[in-house]
Amino acid sequence: MYEKVLNLRKVAQEGMERAKQFTLEVPTVRVVREASTGSQMMQLEKISKSLGDTGLGKSLDNLASKAKNVENASLSRLRARKAFYSNKVDDVAKGAKEAAEQAGKKARQEFSEETVENVSRDISESRSLFVGKLRGEDITLYDIEMKKINYVKRDRSVLKELRNDFNKFVRKDFLKSISSDIKNLKSHGLSETDIQKLKDGLVPKGYQVHHELPLDDSGTNDFSNLVLIKNEPYHKVVTNYQNSIARTMKIGESKEVLWQIIGKNIYN
Known part of the structure; x- marks a missing residue:
């Protein structure tokens, strides 16, 4: 026109x-x-x-x-x-910017602290679940208690000896020891193939044998300290938590922390 x-x-x-x-x-x-x-x-x-x-x-x-x-x-x-729509665009852009800033502020508040800091906020508290991190996401593990322990960074030579024993025979013996309770194994969803591997002292596909109290700390190779745990996401989550605590500690250094205790020999 x-x-x-x-x-x-x-x-x-x-x-x-x-x-x-x-x-x-x-x-x-x-x-x-x-x-x-x-x-x-x-x-x-x-x-x-x-x-x-x-x-x-x-x-x-x-x-x-x-x-x-x-x-x-x-x-x-x-x-x-043009002035009307320009003002509308400016208003929308301003609103979007403010919303993004608010979302960013909230996200920083929620995730600025490491998992270990969140969990250790009340050092005396015990919990029936554990919230850890995996690839930046919160992962909740149920039926896990958080208990206070005194984490002591172990001497490397002692750690190496314990790790060698675990790799040579402890893991194999532990897996064989839990293979006889067929009812318990099937209740956790393990297949006949998985059970046969356990009987042979082998780790089923997708699983790991986990030390509840790590060898890096005061943990031992006793069967009571070992758990057959599904690797994804459970073992990765608890390992990430351990690393967040221990990676900056020096040999012999101790730190009072909350630690995840599974309390059973299979977790999946």
Whole structure:
């Protein structure tokens, strides 16, 4: 619509300019009074007149003027509409920015502390579940108690000896020891293939043998300290928690922390 009005105004203006370039010889009758006798007589004359001064020129000028008025009104509406939507966009952008800032603030409040700091907020509290981290997500493990322990970073040579014993025979012997309770194994969803592997002293696919109290601390290779645990996500979650505590500790250093205790020989 705006383009049509603009074209009409341009055509009218161009027509007016061209009209002014043409001159017409217009016949005109003029009444002349004779000075000596006082009588009147008609005299025919030709007067040069610009086409722009004719009715056609005036019509073109009037059309261009009206088109200009319409154009100005259209421009005013367009500017008002643009201002309106610009303000709306600004309002939306401002609202989105504020919402993002609020969400970011909330996220920082929720996740700024490490899991170990969250869990250790009340060192004396025992819980029936544990919330850990895996790939940045909160993972809840149920039927796990959180108990206070004094974590002591063990000497590396002692740790190495205990780890070697575990890899050589302790793990194998532990798996064989739990393979006889078929009812318990099936209640935890282990298949016949899994049970056969246990009888052979092998770890079923997707599982790990976990030390409840880690060898890195004061844990031992006693069967009472071992758990057959599903690797994903459970073992990874508890290992991440242990690492968050122990990675910055020095040999011999101790730290009072809350620790996850499963309390049974299978967890899945």
